[in-house]
Amino acid sequence: MNQSQKAQYEARVKIIKAIAHPSRLFIIEELNRRERCVNELAEMVGADISTVSKHLSILKNAGLVFDEKRGTNICYRLRTQCILNFIGCVEDVLTANAQSQMEILRCCKK
Amino acid sequence: MNQSQKAQYEARVKIIKAIAHPSRLFIIEELNRRERCVNELAEMVGADISTVSKHLSILKNAGLVFDEKRGTNICYRLRTQCILNFIGCVEDVLTANAQSQMEILRCCKK
DNA sequence: TTCCTATTTGGCAATATAGCCAAATAAAGG
DNA sequence: CCTTTATTTGGCTATATTGCCAAATAGGAA
Numbered sequence: 001m002n003q004s005q006k007a008q009y010e011a012r013v014k015i016i017k018a019i020a021h022p023s024r025l026f027i028i029e030e031l032n033r034r035e036r037c038v039n040e041l042a043e044m045v046g047a048d049i050s051t052v053s054k055h056l057s058i059l060k061n062a063g064l065v066f067d068e069k070r071g072t073n074i075c076y077r078l079r080t081q082c083i084l085n086f087i088g089c090v091e092d093v094l095t096a097n098a099q100s101q102m103e104i105l106r107c108c109k110k
Numbered sequence: 111m112n113q114s115q116k117a118q119y120e121a122r123v124k125i126i127k128a129i130a131h132p133s134r135l136f137i138i139e140e141l142n143r144r145e146r147c148v149n150e151l152a153e154m155v156g157a158d159i160s161t162v163s164k165h166l167s168i169l170k171n172a173g174l175v176f177d178e179k180r181g182t183n184i185c186y187r188l189r190t191q192c193i194l195n196f197i198g199c200v201e202d203v204l205t206a207n208a209q210s211q212m213e214i215l216r217c218c219k220k
Numbered sequence: 221t222t223c224c225t226a227t228t229t230g231g232c233a234a235t236a237t238a239g240c241c242a243a244a245t246a247a248a249g250g
Numbered sequence: 251c252c253t254t255t256a257t258t259t260g261g262c263t264a265t266a267t268t269g270c271c272a273a274a275t276a277g278g279a280a
Contacts (some may be wrong), residue, residue: 001136003157009132012200016130021238022119025126028111037232037255046111053258064208072256082202089196090122096190097173109221132270148227163228174234182278215266 005028018062019083023047024055031065032084037073127174129193133157134165137186138205141175147183 001009016075019025030036030044042052056076059065064083065076128217130134133155140146152162166186169175174193175186195215 001133002278003152005136006132011204012135012197013130013132015174015200015203015236016135019121019202020126020130021111022116022123023238025122026115027120037256044111048240048258050241052192053256054238058205063203063210066277068248074257080203082199086121086196086199088197089192090125091160092192093173093190094121096192100173127267149225158270160229160271163226164269167228179277182224184227194243 012099015062015064018058019087021055023052023089024059027052027055027059028058028064028078028083028087032077032081033080035070035075037075039072039073041076057086114117126176128168128174129197132163133162134169137162137169137183138174138188138193138197139164141186141188142191145178145185145187146181147185149183151186187203 019028026045027036027041031033036044038053038056039049041056042049044098045052045055056065056067060076064079066079067074067076069075111184116206117118126204129138130171136155137146137151140151146154148163148166151166155162170177170186174189176189177184177186179185
């Protein structure tokens with residue numbers, strides 16, 4: 001792994017890490033439904049507003065969401081839907097894992 | 111976010127975290143090319159064998175790779191190609207980010 | 221059995237991440 | 251200008267992740 005390869009992997013990792021948190025996954029799915037402002041999301045997630053604000057800044061910093069003023073609030077929106085396929089793929093892996101677990105069980109019962 | 115939702119997000123996060131590391135991304139791409147044993151990967155990554163062994167166990171634990179004896183070595187292989195689309199999507203986000211950066215620059219020059 | 225070779229595991233120190241509270245900002249409405 | 255409301259930032263502690271070394275383990279080969 002040379003230096004420029006490493007930099008490229010780190011750039012990818014930054015984006016992957018941005019979604020590697022339960023609250024942030026939730027936020028992404030919710031923002032796919034519709035735009036939301038910080039206090040709404042904090043309420044839904046069930047965490048302190050400052051915590052959610054920090055989550056949003058991580059997502060924004062990774063280029064996954066953007067914000068926009070809506071009156072007195074700041075609303076966040078998804079910047080690309082692509083990230084959802086991404087998460088869908090994770091679901092496929094989970095399904096595959098579950099299936100192989102089942103096969104192991106079936107095998108033992110015989 | 112109720113309890114079962116949270117559990118579901120945590121299951122996804124486990125998989126996402128598994129690929130959220132430069133060395134592990136590298137390993138996944140290399141294993142897509144062909145199967146590799148631990149010492150080969152350690153050489154390529156440029157880290158201690160024990161470190162790479164731990165990376166592999168994280169990937170294995172997430173169901174992304176599996177291992178198989180090959181003589182005196184243990185070879186690792188990708189369990190699903192799906193994870194690659196996944197990474198391809200990250201690349202799309204990076205491209206989109208770069209494009210919007212360029213737009214910002216172009217805008218300032220006017 | 222004893223010696224290699226390949227890999228995994230334990231342990232530790234360094235670094236990164238998370239989440240809360242409190243304080244700082246920003247902007248709208250009196 | 252002052253107050254209120256929404257959000258962000260700083261600071262701190264708790265927890266998680268990383269990577270190396272050294273030690274343990276697992277199988278072949280002699």
